[in-house]
Structures are given as structure tokens and as C-alpha cells.
Amino acid sequence: MFLDIFYKKGCVGLDIGSKNIKIVYLTRGKEKRYKLHTYKILPLPKEISESETTQETKNSVIAEIIKDFFSKHKSLPKKVAISVAGSSVVVRYIKLPMMTKEELEKSISIEVEPFIPFPISDVYLSFDILGEVLDEGIKKNEVVVVAAKKDFIDSKIRLLKECKIMPVYIDVDVFVLENLIKYNYNIENEIVCVVNVGWNITNIGIIEDRVTRVCRDLPIGLINIVNNLKKTQQVEDQIIIEYFKNYGLIITEEQKEQYLKEDKKTELLFSKNLILSLKEFISELHKVVDFYYFQKGEQKPLSKIFLSGGGSIIKNLDLYFYDEFKVETEIVNPFINIEISEEIPLEIRQIFAVSVGLAMK
Secondary structure, eight states: OOEEOSOOSOOEEEEEOSSEEEEEEEEEOGGGOEEEEEEEEEEOOHHHHSSOOOHHHHHHHHHHHHHHHHHHOTTSOSEEEEEEOSTTEEEEEEEEEOOOHHHHHHHHHHHHGGGOSSOGGGEEEEEEEEEEEEETTEEEEEEEEEEEEHHHHHHHHHHHHHTTOEEEEEEEHHHHHHHHHHHHSOOTTOEEEEEEEOSSOEEEEEEETTEEEEEEEESOOHHHHHHHHHHHHOOOHHHHHHHHHHTOOOOSHHHHHHHHHTTOHHHHHHHHHHHHHHHHHHHHHHHHHHHHHHHHOSOOOOOEEEEESGGGGSTTHHHHHHHHHOSOEEEOOTTTTEETOTTSOGGGGGGGHHHHHHHTO
16 A cells, blocks of 8 residues: 555565464466465464564564565565554545646645544555545545555565565555455455454454445454353363364354254354454454444445454354444455466465465566
8 A cells, every 4th residue: 555666566465463474476367367386374383473573573583484485485576565553553534626737746744733542644545535525515536545654664674584584565465455355355335344353453354335434443353252261161272272273152052952962062052252352353344344334334234344364263253243234244265266276275275365365466
């Protein structure tokens, strides 16, 4: 979205998460479809992903992992696209006086300063004009603005340069997911919600007519759910993750009766505690959806929710979302329209949503 330098066709999508690093390399295939060349999940050491290690130490370890990967895959471009999210990144939708893009580029810092919660000198700014709107009878430009703290972005660039790779594009997670959904799914004239559940952060975007209109980064992720379950179940992280994959949420009465017949009381208790752990998460998501409707007034309802990220490995999470929101919910398959991707196991595909979206840059 906001750093587009030295751009050429063919770059690696590099999604540096809190738990692992996802890497995808695509090229254009037949009929403008993408073709998969490389995909990889590189786990971060447990002491880095789960401890209070300093960011400097984490970056050093991450740099070594990335350098090692690229040294073993010398045919890959040394140019990458990455994305950012969290409290150091702010997205605002604002209405500004009519002017050309060139005029807005010169005055953007002055125009947006009242809307940005950081000193304007401390951020990198980018914007996109979404179109004309009427504001109290006056024609204005509707503009989406991204402000990201300079020290946050500069640390990302230093990390990549240490790996001897060039960041050619830096985007925001929700906009990467928007592009991914538009490429893989028909959402023309639809309102859809994308929920990307990461380890520490959940990205939420509401897309209306193929444009993201609301976006939030919730400081709630899979780690919060895991920690809550550790208190109630008294088991280790890895056992909880296995429960997520194998049993997850027991939703229907038929499932519950079947589990009772099979004396699977532990699994039923796990599901009950998991639902309790999801309450805060679901409550926050309801607030985002309600905010969208409050802004828009009378509006057609959401037609679909797309789930992605590591948190969407929870079995039956899509059914739980359907029960909560009464909206069709689907686990994202980022490779659905990508050639030579059949070998990728279905159960891990949604983890690559952001890295595939970045590789499309």
C-alpha cells in the first residue's frame, strides 16, 4: 500500500509472523493466472515466538532463518513484498477537498494531520483516492490514508537488508487480503468480511464492492485462546493445538450426542472451554461489524465471512462463525486459482493467505 520502490515483475511474498515465516513465490501462468514455484513455512524457535525476548534478538534470529532459506534457494528473486499491521499502523478514511492526485501528494501531510494519532513527522504516509462523494452537498474526494511509524518500518527494512534482500513493496495486511479475495472469489456487488487470525493479532477487513471500507487489527490472536485453555485444561500448548486440529468446536446436537455415546468427555469439555475462550474475540468482531453498519446506515447485510490465518485451523470454526453471525463462512483457499498448487495440503492452505497475496504484487 505505501512503499512501492524498484518494482518489477516477480517478487517473493514474505509474511513474517510471530510464530513462523511464510514464503511464497509466484509467476504469471496461462491466461494471466498465477503459477506456484515455491512455498514454505519456516517455524520460529519456541524461545523466540513465546518468550519476552527483545525485538533486537528476535530480528537477529529471524534474519538468520531468512538468510539460510535464500542461500539454499539461489534461483529465487532477492526482491520481496512484505506487509505490516498492529498498533504502529493506522488506516483512516477521510473526505478531502477536490484536487488532483499530484496536488494531494504535495499537501497530504497537512490535510491528514488532524486524523493521525502520531506526530506527522514520525510517520510514513500513503494514500489512495477512492472516488468522489457528496459531503453536505459539496463534492469531495474520499481518500484512504495509511500512516505507519517510521521506526517500525525502518526496522523491517534493516532486517531485510541484513538478509541481503530488497523490500520492493510494503503493504498493510488487510489490503493484501482484499487483493487475495478479489483474485480468488467472485465478490462483485457483495459485502464480505475477511478475518485473518494470527498468533498475536487478528486482521479484520470489511470489503464492499471490492473495496475495503473498514479495517481493524485486534490485539487478540491464537495465543490468547491457547493461554485461556492452558488455565482451564492444564495441558501444554502442543496438546491444545492438536485438539484444535482434531476436535475443535463441537457445534451440533448430533455431534454432542455422538461424543457422549463414545464417552469422549474430555473432547466435550475442551470444546466448551474453547467456546468460552472465543467469547471476547467474537464480541470484538461484532463491534467491527456494528461499526460498519453504523457508518453506512441502511445497508444490505454481509453475504460471507472468509477465515484465514493460523487460528482458522480450529476445526469447525467456520460453523461456529455461521452460528454466531448467521452469515455463510468459508475457510480461505489462497491457492484456488493458482497453477501447480495441488500438492499443498488443504489443512495448511489458509496459513498462506497473506504470503500469497504479497507474492501477487
